[in-house]
Amino acid sequence: MDILEKIDALNLSLPDIAPPGGSYVSVNVRGMIAYVAIQFPILNGEYQYQGQYGNNLTLSDGYEATKLTALNILAQIEHYVGFNKIEGLNHIDAYYLAANGWDEAPKVVNGASDLFTQVLDERGRHTRGIYGVESLPRNFSVGITSSFTLR
Amino acid sequence: MDILEKIDALNLSLPDIAPPGGSYVSVNVRGMIAYVAIQFPILNGEYQYQGQYGNNLTLSDGYEATKLTALNILAQIEHYVGFNKIEGLNHIDAYYLAANGWDEAPKVVNGASDLFTQVLDERGRHTRGIYGVESLPRNFSVGITSSFTLR
Amino acid sequence: MDILEKIDALNLSLPDIAPPGGSYVSVNVRGMIAYVAIQFPILNGEYQYQGQYGNNLTLSDGYEATKLTALNILAQIEHYVGFNKIEGLNHIDAYYLAANGWDEAPKVVNGASDLFTQVLDERGRHTRGIYGVESLPRNFSVGITSSFTLR
Numbered sequence: 001m002d003i004l005e006k007i008d009a010l011n012l013s014l015p016d017i018a019p020p021g022g023s024y025v026s027v028n029v030r031g032m033i034a035y036v037a038i039q040f041p042i043l044n045g046e047y048q049y050q051g052q053y054g055n056n057l058t059l060s061d062g063y064e065a066t067k068l069t070a071l072n073i074l075a076q077i078e079h080y081v082g083f084n085k086i087e088g089l090n091h092i093d094a095y096y097l098a099a100n101g102w103d104e105a106p107k108v109v110n111g112a113s114d115l116f117t118q119v120l121d122e123r124g125r126h127t128r129g130i131y132g133v134e135s136l137p138r139n140f141s142v143g144i145t146s147s148f149t150l151r
Numbered sequence: 152m153d154i155l156e157k158i159d160a161l162n163l164s165l166p167d168i169a170p171p172g173g174s175y176v177s178v179n180v181r182g183m184i185a186y187v188a189i190q191f192p193i194l195n196g197e198y199q200y201q202g203q204y205g206n207n208l209t210l211s212d213g214y215e216a217t218k219l220t221a222l223n224i225l226a227q228i229e230h231y232v233g234f235n236k237i238e239g240l241n242h243i244d245a246y247y248l249a250a251n252g253w254d255e256a257p258k259v260v261n262g263a264s265d266l267f268t269q270v271l272d273e274r275g276r277h278t279r280g281i282y283g284v285e286s287l288p289r290n291f292s293v294g295i296t297s298s299f300t301l302r
Numbered sequence: 303m304d305i306l307e308k309i310d311a312l313n314l315s316l317p318d319i320a321p322p323g324g325s326y327v328s329v330n331v332r333g334m335i336a337y338v339a340i341q342f343p344i345l346n347g348e349y350q351y352q353g354q355y356g357n358n359l360t361l362s363d364g365y366e367a368t369k370l371t372a373l374n375i376l377a378q379i380e381h382y383v384g385f386n387k388i389e390g391l392n393h394i395d396a397y398y399l400a401a402n403g404w405d406e407a408p409k410v411v412n413g414a415s416d417l418f419t420q421v422l423d424e425r426g427r428h429t430r431g432i433y434g435v436e437s438l439p440r441n442f443s444v445g446i447t448s449s450f451t452l453r
Contacts, residue, residue: 172408173408173409173411173412173415173430174412174415174416174419175394175415175428175429175430176427176428176429177429178429179392179393179427179428181389181390181391181392181451182334182335182389182451184392184451186392186393186428186429187429188393188429188430188431189431244431246431246433282433284433284434284435284436285399285400285434285435285436286400286402286404286405286407286433286434287432287433287434288405288407288408288432289405290405294433296393296395296429296431298393
């Protein structure tokens, strides 16, 4: 099964690519690395999962939110580079908004990590960092930056 | 026009390079990448734009603050590497301080993104992430980390 | 002296490697770069230095906390890659928790920066960024992400 077939087998699909939110590009290839701008949980242009975990959003919402964000990353890479040119995912940095004392972020970000592994197999192997921040654009509950090494 | 002439044509100039704020270096070349330590809006040694957007600082202040920060990045790269060795900018991560509910960060960070594009053309193409954080050293309202690919 | 001897000469030792806190890997080699997942001040499985600087933790605690975090980074690299394969450290991003108005983060993060330089010499040269965030997993007072270039 190729990557698009795997996404389909999970009853998922790549969302429309979101335009950049400013004067930058969504994917930048330099040398052997494709840098991907921060992606958010946007479904075909519709903003989703805005707010804070432990407040208006649950752990289960968060798992879906980071999965959707990961699908946006894959959509950008497929559109601007093509899966066939990818050696693999390098690292993801996940930034989230949460209520005081909420501590389920690792499980929330597994929504993205699990998807990358399920869809890309060995090419989805990655390291990550997760950080609770004060604010994100448009009050998105999570944003993820990433990069990929090219073949 | 070369890069310094373009900066001059915008009625701008490269500020004095700021020393590192601890036991690290300002620019680190490893392999084909030049990593640049976090830069702040410092003008020839003078700290500028300290505080929070939506509190003591406006959107217009923020645009100027990230532009000045971008000029500091360019000053470091020119001093330690030289513009002639640069293939291009990879990615920037911009961290800002803001009052609750303030949501103009993308426009603020365009001050840096626009400058990179105006001055470096295709070599200024970049991806970015933006994050509202709780605090930054010396209460700077913004800090930007970046890296460049070498020729 | 090799690197392990230098660590020993400082009366330090590499801690047990901490397992990843989710569905990712601790070290990911892609191309010529080894990416290291966020590391925390964990000593042989025991969580240390949880809380906020300027609240329950002092500057001196912080220096020790980032030093311990740096030792965890070195333990991961030695285990998964081996020091002999490392050209050098690239960049570190340090995220910390602090009380309002506390501004000693650069000195705190020197605990990591100094250790890298003492132990790895020229190969420990690095750039860095430091950011005060709202929360980190398990209320750790600091977390550090990093990457190394391979030979």
